[in-house]
Amino acid sequence: MPTENKTIGQQRLDRIIAANEFLRVIANCGRCFFRNKGAGHDAYLALNGRRNIVWLFDDYTGARINVMREGPWEGFSHGGTLKSQVGSIGSFVLNGKMMRYGYFQPLMDNGFENPWGYGDDILIVRDEGVRLGLIRKPEEQKEAA
Secondary structure (H helix, E strand, O other): OOOOOOOHHHHHHHHHHHHHHHHHHHHOOOOOOOEEOOOOEEOEEEEOOOOOOEEEEOOOOOOEEEOOOOOOOOOOOOOHHHHHHHHHHHHHHHHOOOEOHHHOOOEOOOOOEOOOOOOOHHHHHHHHHHHHOOEOOHHHHHHHO
């Protein structure tokens, strides 16, 4: 995603497109979070008109949720782990802050399975997140340290 000569708003539009594609990847593998099979639609993100608020439209409740809001999210149909994940995706959209590569692995550094219970499908999520620019590659993490 080259950023030369793009306004902050244009950069955010580019990032929200990538973020929505990332949500579709999550919805299409593993435990299919953010997918409502009964209603036939997935959760998605949108920016407000000024491009300074990221809204999540929940897959189950249909509620519009400001993902950068602290405290409880009225209408969010998932748990705290996914709430944190969506908040990180919102930070990516607004500020370009990428997510940590090591979070997306079948076995975490502490020996526990990844918190999503996605098994090896988490590798699909991670690879697509790297391709879309949401997840830092390991070599980029070392350079930042």
